[in-house]
Amino acid sequence: MKVFKTDIAIIGGGPAGLSAALAAAKAGARVDIIDAGFLPGGQYWMQDPTGAPPLSDQVSEGRDAIATIRAAGVTIHSGAEVWTVFPDLKIGANGPDGPFEIVPRAIIVASGAHDRVMPFPGWTLPGVMTPGAGQRLAKLGGMSAGDRVVLAGSGPFLLAVAETLAKIGKPPIALIEAKRTNAGILAHMARHPARWREAARLLATARAIPDRRAGWIVTEALGTERVTAVRIAPIATNGVIAHDDAEVIAGIDALLVGWGFRPMIEVTALLRCRHEYDRAQGGWFCATDPKSGRTSVEHVYAAGEVTGIAGSVPARLSGRLAGLAAAADLGFIGSDPAAAQAEAVAKLMPARRFAYGLGRLYAPPESLADLAQDDTVLCRCEEVTKRDVAAALDAGTQAVSGAKMWTRAGMGRCQGRVCGWGIAEIAARITSTTPEAAGFNAPRIPLRPVPLSVVLEATREVEA
Amino acid sequence: MVAGADVIVVGAGVVGAAVAEALSRTGRSVHVVEQGLPGGAVSGASLACIGTHMNDEEELPFLKWCCDEWAAFDAHTPTFEYDRCGQLRFLKQESELNSARHWIDVERNAGLAPELLDPAEVRRIEPLLTGPIHSATWSPNSAVVNPFLAVRMLLETAQAQGVRLTSRAPATKLRLKGDRVIGVETSAGPIDGDHVVIAGGPWTAKLAATAGVDLPIVPRKAQCLATVSQPRSIRTVVGACKAEGGVDAGYTQIQQAMSGQILFNTVLEGGVTAHGSPDAVPEVDRAFIRDSVETLLFLFPSFAEIELLRSWVRYEAVTPDDRFLTGPVGPDGLYIAAGDGGVGFCRSVGMGRIIADQIEGRPSPFRTDLYDPARFERRQAA
Numbered sequence: 001m002k003v004f005k006t007d008i009a010i011i012g013g014g015p016a017g018l019s020a021a022l023a024a025a026k027a028g029a030r031v032d033i034i035d036a037g038f039l040p041g042g043q044y045w046m047q048d049p050t051g052a053p054p055l056s057d058q059v060s061e062g063r064d065a066i067a068t069i070r071a072a073g074v075t076i077h078s079g080a081e082v083w084t085v086f087p088d089l090k091i092g093a094n095g096p097d098g099p100f101e102i103v104p105r106a107i108i109v110a111s112g113a114h115d116r117v118m119p120f121p122g123w124t125l126p127g128v129m130t131p132g133a134g135q136r137l138a139k140l141g142g143m144s145a146g147d148r149v150v151l152a153g154s155g156p157f158l159l160a161v162a163e164t165l166a167k168i169g170k171p172p173i174a175l176i177e178a179k180r181t182n183a184g185i186l187a188h189m190a191r192h193p194a195r196w197r198e199a200a201r202l203l204a205t206a207r208a209i210p211d212r213r214a215g216w217i218v219t220e221a222l223g224t225e226r227v228t229a230v231r232i233a234p235i236a237t238n239g240v241i242a243h244d245d246a247e248v249i250a251g252i253d254a255l256l257v258g259w260g261f262r263p264m265i266e267v268t269a270l271l272r273c274r275h276e277y278d279r280a281q282g283g284w285f286c287a288t289d290p291k292s293g294r295t296s297v298e299h300v301y302a303a304g305e306v307t308g309i310a311g312s313v314p315a316r317l318s319g320r321l322a323g324l325a326a327a328a329d330l331g332f333i334g335s336d337p338a339a340a341q342a343e344a345v346a347k348l349m350p351a352r353r354f355a356y357g358l359g360r361l362y363a364p365p366e367s368l369a370d371l372a373q374d375d376t377v378l379c380r381c382e383e384v385t386k387r388d389v390a391a392a393l394d395a396g397t398q399a400v401s402g403a404k405m406w407t408r409a410g411m412g413r414c415q416g417r418v419c420g421w422g423i424a425e426i427a428a429r430i431t432s433t434t435p436e437a438a439g440f441n442a443p444r445i446p447l448r449p450v451p452l453s454v455v456l457e458a459t460r461e462v463e464a
Numbered sequence: 465m466v467a468g469a470d471v472i473v474v475g476a477g478v479v480g481a482a483v484a485e486a487l488s489r490t491g492r493s494v495h496v497v498e499q500g501l502p503g504g505a506v507s508g509a510s511l512a513c514i515g516t517h518m519n520d521e522e523e524l525p526f527l528k529w530c531c532d533e534w535a536a537f538d539a540h541t542p543t544f545e546y547d548r549c550g551q552l553r554f555l556k557q558e559s560e561l562n563s564a565r566h567w568i569d570v571e572r573n574a575g576l577a578p579e580l581l582d583p584a585e586v587r588r589i590e591p592l593l594t595g596p597i598h599s600a601t602w603s604p605n606s607a608v609v610n611p612f613l614a615v616r617m618l619l620e621t622a623q624a625q626g627v628r629l630t631s632r633a634p635a636t637k638l639r640l641k642g643d644r645v646i647g648v649e650t651s652a653g654p655i656d657g658d659h660v661v662i663a664g665g666p667w668t669a670k671l672a673a674t675a676g677v678d679l680p681i682v683p684r685k686a687q688c689l690a691t692v693s694q695p696r697s698i699r700t701v702v703g704a705c706k707a708e709g710g711v712d713a714g715y716t717q718i719q720q721a722m723s724g725q726i727l728f729n730t731v732l733e734g735g736v737t738a739h740g741s742p743d744a745v746p747e748v749d750r751a752f753i754r755d756s757v758e759t760l761l762f763l764f765p766s767f768a769e770i771e772l773l774r775s776w777v778r779y780e781a782v783t784p785d786d787r788f789l790t791g792p793v794g795p796d797g798l799y800i801a802a803g804d805g806g807v808g809f810c811r812s813v814g815m816g817r818i819i820a821d822q823i824e825g826r827p828s829p830f831r832t833d834l835y836d837p838a839r840f841e842r843r844q845a846a
Contacts, residue, residue, distance in 0.1 A: 412693070450771055
């Protein structure tokens with residue numbers, strides 16, 4: 001097995017990871033990035049492996065960032081899944097050429113975000129997916145999730161997906177946003193003039209969608225073999241879903257539903273970093289010192305969405321700060337690190353305020369967790385219904401981990417990555433507590449399923 | 465203030481649940497307090513083998529009773545994936561034969577029916593066990609259960625008889641009046657009780673110490689691995705022959721859960737005594753992963769490309785002679801049932817019966833001296 005000794009290992013090659021890599025490499029540290037994608041870039045700077053002309057400035061921006069990183073001498077391990085990080089910081093990964101190990105002096109976790117999925121009747125039908133998945137299909141080779149796509153959920157990301165779909169010639173036929181545009185959203189936008197241009201562009205995209213609703217929610221996906229229609233209902237001002245006023249949009253072949261993002265805390269949780277909970281930041285996130293990205297665990301740093309959902313601008317800035325700090329803590333001091341730090345911090349704070357404000361304003365409606373019916377499957381891997389989970393909670397298990405023990409919800413192949421957020425929200429609703437109190441299932445080794453032959457090769461004594 | 469009870473059971477693992485269930489049959493009012501979630505600490509992480517094979521010679525009659533009791537629960541409430549699948553214990557080399565024959569003799573004398581099988585006979589029972597073993601013992605009466613659902617079944621059976629359960633309420637202190645226990649302090653408030661049974665696994669000694677009782681129970685790290693779900697690939701519980709000495713002597717248990725996940729662990733000699741705190745559970749060790757995967761693939765070479773899905777760690781409660789501490793201890797009204805040594809699942813129902821008999825003042829059908837919490841002091845005095 002190959003072993004790479006390095007100063008700083010960065011897990012995740014999105015905007016945060018690449019920015020961290022550049023800052024650390026420029027300071028003189030040896031840097032290795034481990035990234036699951038065919039090419040680095042993450043979701044935001046996703047590169048099309050077919051080499052098609054860039055769909056957006058994001059793609060060319062990412063391409064430039066990757067070129068800069070390579071020029072700076074950073075080693076990029078693409079197509080590699082990290083399956084473990086041991087307490088001594090040794091990283092076990094499995095790549096296209098088999099298992100390898102990285103032995104770093106410090107780790108920067110830039111693992112990104114995952115769509116927040118809420119189970120509802122019909123959500124397991126083929127053709128129903130997350131906006132993030134729809135965006136990925138479009139960015140990787142220009143494929144659309146369907147010819148007649150309905151985009152639904154909440155948050156500005158829906159507009160970004162609408163824009164991408166329009167660019168590949170498949171603009172959505174309907175946009176169902178749960179939040180009504182209100183004074184709060186307008187006031188928030190008014191306070192951040194730097195974002196007006198982007199907002200205007202996205203709103204222009206939205207205006208081209210024939211059926212636009214604000215204050216409506218998808219209550220059911222309909223179809224037998226795959227999704228062919230969707231039931232939607234208005235949300236009353238008191239937050240209650242007015243099922244009596246529901247309508248059906250028929251003749252669709254794809255439904256993208258998402259409720260924003262949650263931080264991917266699997267690696268930081270495995271390393272026992274301290275985590276905090278904030279709904280506006282996507283739920284559980286890795287707590288860091290904002291000026292350095294230092295976590296509660298020595299030699300472990302975090303940057304980007306894993307430190308709280310805030311989008312690509314804070315991801316780049318927090319990445320740069322974590323890169324600078326990790327390098328400096330190892331004795332690699334570039335030119336004027338204090339000034340570089342001060343500049344990034346000065347930009348990071350307002351960018352995060354903007355994002356957290358949006359996170360609060362576009363918080364999913366409380367009644368969202370009531371959409372699932374008794375026979376709705378909550379955990380797809382183990383086919384556990386809401387009835388099963390409710391019975392376990394009733395019988396005294398109380399929390400997400402208890403529901404898992406008694407029903408296997410979250411015990412299957414995805415280990416709760418897909419359903420964990422939704423089950424926490426539903427459990428909180430059933431037991432009259434908060435999603436924070438309902439907790440989450442701690443990740444364990446391995447972070448992703450990995451063949452036993454790989455595990456054996458990776459755990460046999462290796463020569464460093 | 466929580467309403468009082470005749471008996472407070474501290475801990476809703478399988479032992480606490482079994483104690484509560486046994487007591488509920490006496491008509492006494494019982495209140496179970498659990499610091500976390502039922503079965504959520506040690507019990508749920510168990511591989512929950514119900515059997516008599518290669519276990520403890522002196523405990524054999526007790527173990528037989530426990531196996532029958534579990535079968536009776538399954539006949540009455542078949543909700544916990546009880547599967548009487550039998551158990552194979554593989555031998556790697558001829559030098560282990562003496563030990564295997566010894567156990568077969570002991571168990572046959574007790575009316576059980578284990579036998580020694582050659583590799584071809586083993587494969588008739590376990591077709592994918594194609595690794596180069598020397599032979600294996602076969603004990604047809606062993607069963608496995610889903611540990612979470614077994615705890616749930618015991619608790620729900622008890623609750624149907626009026627037992628109360630309070631989860632997420634750590635018991636912090638025993639309450640005493642003179643030389644008698646009168647209840648416990650919990651994070652949910654004090655609870656009055658004429659008797660208190662501590663079935664707190666590795667946390668038992670800490671609570672007992674609040675009444676000045678010093679118990680020789682220490683926590684020991686125990687680890688396990690699971691693969692992603694597979695079609696039916698393993699039919700039995702597969703373990704290593706309990707051998708004296710030998711290069712590879714250690715503990716192995718491999719089985720396939722009803723979910724299809726293959727659960728497995730191997731702890732080689734010398735790797736079992738890592739102490740630590742059950743309050744800060746770490747990850748599995750690298751050497752443990754290696755030994756477990758190596759053993760699994762030695763026995764089942766065709767599993768090499770199956771994916772590992774999950775690992776977990778728990779702290780089991782260990783006593784100096786690897787037997788439970790079960791019975792009255794310290795001030796009047798205080799009982800304990802703890803010290804599973806990693807093999808408590810099967811025994812839990814018997815421990816429930818012992819405690820219920822003691823509180824009721826009934827004679828026990830078992831050799832309770834084996835579990836007497838004061839046995840070490842007596843030995844020292846003698």
